Amino acid sequence: MKIYEYIVVGSGCTGAMAAQTLVEAGADTLMLDVGIVKQSGYKIPQNKGFLDIRKTEKDQYKYLIGEDFEGVSWGKVGKGEQITPPRKHIFAETNTLIPVNSTSFFPAESLGYGGLGIGWGVGCWEFSRSEANQAGLDHKKMQSAYKIVSDRIGISATRDSAEKYSLGSLDNFQKSPEMDINHTKILKKYTTNRSKMNELGFFMGRAPLAVITQSTNNRKSYEYKDLDFYSDDDMSAYRPWMTVDNLKKYPNFTYTGGVLVTKFSEKKEYTLVECINLLDGKIKLFRCKKLLLASGVLGSARIALRSFNVPGAKTSLLCNPYSYIPCLQPSMLGKGAEEKKLGFAQLSLFLDKSSDMSDISMASLYSYQSLMLFRLARQVPFNFSDSRRLFQYLSPAIVIMGIHQPDRPSAGKYLELVEDKNSVTGDSLKATYISTSDEISERKKRERKYIKIMRKMHVYALKNIDPGMGASIHYAGTLPFSDEETLLTTRKDGLLHGSKSVYIADGSGFTFLPAKGLTFSLMANAHNVAENALNS
Amino acid sequence: MKNTHSKEEFEAIIFTKYLIGERADKKTKELYIRALDNSPTILDKNDTAILSFLTKHPSTLGFLDAGLAVIKPHSEVRRRLYLIFAILESTPLYWKYFIPIQRRPIYLFIVIAVGIRSIYRLLVGSILVKLVLR
Numbered sequence: 001m002k003i004y005e006y007i008v009v010g011s012g013c014t015g016a017m018a019a020q021t022l023v024e025a026g027a028d029t030l031m032l033d034v035g036i037v038k039q040s041g042y043k044i045p046q047n048k049g050f051l052d053i054r055k056t057e058k059d060q061y062k063y064l065i066g067e068d069f070e071g072v073s074w075g076k077v078g079k080g081e082q083i084t085p086p087r088k089h090i091f092a093e094t095n096t097l098i099p100v101n102s103t104s105f106f107p108a109e110s111l112g113y114g115g116l117g118i119g120w121g122v123g124c125w126e127f128s129r130s131e132a133n134q135a136g137l138d139h140k141k142m143q144s145a146y147k148i149v150s151d152r153i154g155i156s157a158t159r160d161s162a163e164k165y166s167l168g169s170l171d172n173f174q175k176s177p178e179m180d181i182n183h184t185k186i187l188k189k190y191t192t193n194r195s196k197m198n199e200l201g202f203f204m205g206r207a208p209l210a211v212i213t214q215s216t217n218n219r220k221s222y223e224y225k226d227l228d229f230y231s232d233d234d235m236s237a238y239r240p241w242m243t244v245d246n247l248k249k250y251p252n253f254t255y256t257g258g259v260l261v262t263k264f265s266e267k268k269e270y271t272l273v274e275c276i277n278l279l280d281g282k283i284k285l286f287r288c289k290k291l292l293l294a295s296g297v298l299g300s301a302r303i304a305l306r307s308f309n310v311p312g313a314k315t316s317l318l319c320n321p322y323s324y325i326p327c328l329q330p331s332m333l334g335k336g337a338e339e340k341k342l343g344f345a346q347l348s349l350f351l352d353k354s355s356d357m358s359d360i361s362m363a364s365l366y367s368y369q370s371l372m373l374f375r376l377a378r379q380v381p382f383n384f385s386d387s388r389r390l391f392q393y394l395s396p397a398i399v400i401m402g403i404h405q406p407d408r409p410s411a412g413k414y415l416e417l418v419e420d421k422n423s424v425t426g427d428s429l430k431a432t433y434i435s436t437s438d439e440i441s442e443r444k445k446r447e448r449k450y451i452k453i454m455r456k457m458h459v460y461a462l463k464n465i466d467p468g469m470g471a472s473i474h475y476a477g478t479l480p481f482s483d484e485e486t487l488l489t490t491r492k493d494g495l496l497h498g499s500k501s502v503y504i505a506d507g508s509g510f511t512f513l514p515a516k517g518l519t520f521s522l523m524a525n526a527h528n529v530a531e532n533a534l535n536s
Numbered sequence: 537m538k539n540t541h542s543k544e545e546f547e548a549i550i551f552t553k554y555l556i557g558e559r560a561d562k563k564t565k566e567l568y569i570r571a572l573d574n575s576p577t578i579l580d581k582n583d584t585a586i587l588s589f590l591t592k593h594p595s596t597l598g599f600l601d602a603g604l605a606v607i608k609p610h611s612e613v614r615r616r617l618y619l620i621f622a623i624l625e626s627t628p629l630y631w632k633y634f635i636p637i638q639r640r641p642i643y644l645f646i647v648i649a650v651g652i653r654s655i656y657r658l659l660v661g662s663i664l665v666k667l668v669l670r
Contacts, residue, residue: 054634069570334644377618382658393636
């Protein structure tokens, strides 16, 4: 059996970045992945925008609500509400292959080709020095890595009043895409009252996005088709599968899909990686000198817990509390739909509570158009007929404010691996996430502040929706960084304590989870961990 | 379309009329039936009573929907309405009922009237739902 120099587990944002670093350094690398791909053969017309499709395409329902109506979810609002049928494979098979039992935490994981990156909102915010330090990361190394990742994935951004919160030292980016009228008005109001807003601790600016506004060799510049929730056809927005597809051209890279990595064991000469071959359900083994786990923080926790097999072991858990607030900007009432529109977050609003960048919460502002009225109508206690008329009129004035808040470890947040005879792996992850009353009251206080500041900009909150813990899809801290050689913790360079050759390339090590979307930082950290593995 | 689906076809017709004031086209009816076949549910006693009442009295649909929205928001009747809402919204024939159109400021009064009607439907509907479920 061949011994690979490196095995990377997972094809998501972190796996893709770690693998690229290894492969470009010339290392013989194998990527192991479940790698579920899109099933539907139905393709969105490439030359049309969202409104054009809505008015003309006979079979639009196939991708707007799904051939099997899988895009029309009913019941309580929960995680992944914005995931449309063309991206539904993001969550495929997770309930069967990687089950989670919980009454307090409802995470989203992915076994898709590209992992959670399939549905990533492409926001790229840098961690500040204080945030990086609290998370256990070396800020200087992170800054270099941010630049490398930015070159790889392509970022558009703007230097503005919030740049110290969003961009840090990043300088290799393209100009931001144009905002729609809704957000242009909000930014104008903020700019007029900027000093007052800043005094209250609020800073607003353009959201840095992994979207290119100038075409490159194989990626087209962003075309404002408003199909961001449905299609990656022009490749203007970065997705990790693009990196993996590209790596497949290298002779020192091998991709093996259809396998679920379950555990590892370290031998004298190599590390043995055990998988379930999903085609026949049989065990499949791979060997490597060094193993990089990039299977998402819950996935890496599962693998580590199984591999170390410590009865009753618990790992910590971090998750950004998240709520979203549909707001109304009355000056937009009666406007028609905009043909050209940016579907991603357009503005970021930071609340720097202590003015020292150590305790920042962040809201992302989105317009509402391509996710259609039926999703809105489900969330209000009105009859559907009147809801349709009201939302048709109101939707151009609607701004969705998604508030992310930071998270720190506490006793009530943890994971355990429990026996589960119905599961393919014979176990399932039991998750507990109980916030303290102080945490809850602090979150509510922040949410009220956001609602108040939006009011000052003449944007009024309609409803505060809590989709439940886990809905942010931002998780970390399951194998936290530690200077002590404690089992189920990670060394600062990414090496898993208790192992000689297993590195953690995802966010499992973070000891603090800043409110800013963490994907950009996860990718930067994955690059650093891969470099550490190469240099060790 | 099989004859066994005549009930569902009738639902598609009255739901479409209620939601957008139009007669459902053939494809909408087919998609609605397929959507129900894809996610079959066992109707409980209350859902059966409401469905049977509204098929006999389609004009009460607005009140029943409004009443259910607060009394039993996840009821099967609401799920079916929601399904056809999504189907209609993704049918090019009906785009003008869903895509925002530039409106004159005076249209705000119509919207306010719709809002008031919505509250009226809710008040009457809450009582009606309770009466039907008695």
